[in-house]
Amino acid sequence: MERKHLARRAAALLCTAALFAASVPLSASAEEVSAGRALNSLQNGGMISVADLEEVALDYEKVSDDFLETVADEDEISVSLLKKLAVSHSLPTQYFQRFIDDSFVFKMGSQFQYIPVDDTLPKHSYNWDNLDDWYGEKEYNVGSEARAVKVIDVSSYQGDINWKKVKADGVDYAFIRLGNRGYTEGTLNLDKKFYRNMDRATDAGVQVGVYFYSQATSTEEAREEAQFVLDALEGYSLGLPVVFDIEGAQNSSYRTYGLSAQTNTNIVKAFCQKIENAGYDVMYYSYCKFLIEQLDMSQLQQYDLWMAQYYDVPFFPYNFKIWQYDYKGQVDGISTPVDMNLMFLDYVPNAV
Secondary structure (H helix, E strand, O other): OHHHHHHHHHOOOOOOHHHHHOOOOOOOOHHHHHHHOOOOOOEOOOEEEHHHHHHHHOOOOOOOHHHHHHHOOOOEEEHHHHHHHHHHOOOOHHHHHOOOOOEEEEEEOOEEEEEEOOOOOOEOOOOHHHEEEEOOEEEEEEOOEEOEEEEEEEOHHHOOOOHHHHHHOOOOEEEEEEEEEOOOOOOEEEOOOHHHHHHHHHHOOOEEEEEEEOOOOOHHHHHHHHHHHHHHOOOOOOOOOEEEEOOOOOOOOOOOOOOOHHHHHHHHHHHHHHHHHOOOOEEEEEEHHHHHHOOOHHHHOOOEEEEEOOOOOOOOOEOOOEEEEEEEEOOOOOOOOEEEEEEEHHHOOOOO
16 A cells, blocks of 8 residues: 555555454365466476466566576476576566465565465465456456455545546445554654545445554554544444554665564554454555565464455465455546455455
8 A cells, every 4th residue: 555655656666343244255165276276386296387387477478488498398397497497587476476385485686585385374265266357457256256346445645536436437345544654753644535535435335444554663653543543533434444554664764664573563463452442343454575574474363464465366375355456456536546456255244
C-alpha cells in the first residue's frame, strides 16, 4: 500500500462477526492441491522437466532464448543446475520461483537469496491452477464457480473517487486508508479523503474496511495508533476488518529503520489486540519479504493476513486471506492506478 505509493513517486518506484458466521470454507482435495503445486514443484527427485521449463517460460517475456537453448537438448535438469543457470542467464525471479517450492527466492544484485519455507507454519490450500487472468484482473474460479472476489484499496492518492461508478464496475468491497504515522517525525495523520471515501463508498453500497499505515517503533506507539483509528471510526460500521499496514523502512531516515523482527511482531500484536478488544475484526498487511524476514509469523497466527506479492502466480505457502497482486489496476470512477486484490471466499460475508 504505502510502500508502492512512495516507490511510484520516487521512481522515478476482514469483516464483522457476521462475516465469520456466514463464511464458507475454501476446500481443496489432496489431488487439487497437488495439481495446483505442479508448476511450483516440478521436481522429481531434484529433477525438473525441460518441457515444463519451456512451457512456463511462455508466461515471462524476460526468460532469455539463450537459457532455453542451453537446456533444449535435455529431457530434465537438476535443481542445482537450474540455480546456476538462473544466475548466468539472469532468470526473472518470478519464473525461477515457479520451480523452487522449499524456499522463497529473492534477487540480490546478480545473485539469488534463498529463505527456507517454515514447515511448522500452517499452509493454505489454494490451487493456483484455478487462477485466471481476465482483462488484466485476476480471478480464482473452481470450475465455473468464482471462489474469490475483487477488492480495491484506496487513499488520498486516488483523488476524488466516483464510488457509484466504482460499484457499477463490479467492486463490492474496498479498504480505505484511515491514516498514517509520519515516516520521520512520527505524527499521526488522518487521510485527507478518509471521511469522503467512507461516506460515498457506503452510500454507493460498497462494503468497506479501513487500514492504517504504521511507523510505530514500540508497542506503546502501536496502541496509540490503534486508539487514533478507534476515535476516527466512531459512528461508522464496517463490513470488512481494520487492517494494520506494516512495511519496511525505505532508508535510514525512517524512524522504523533497524527494528528487530521481534519488535515488529510485538507492534503488530499490540495494535491488533487493542482493535480486537474494541470489538472490531482485525488483520495485518505486508509484502512477502517483510513477512518472512521482519516478522515472526508463528506469533501472529490468531490474526488473518493480507499478503502483497506482484507475481503472476503467487508463491506464499502460508495461510492468507487476501492477495494484493497489482498496484496499477484500472477501475471506472478512479482516475489513477489503484491496488487490486483477491479476497478468497472463506473470508467474504454471505458467500454461497
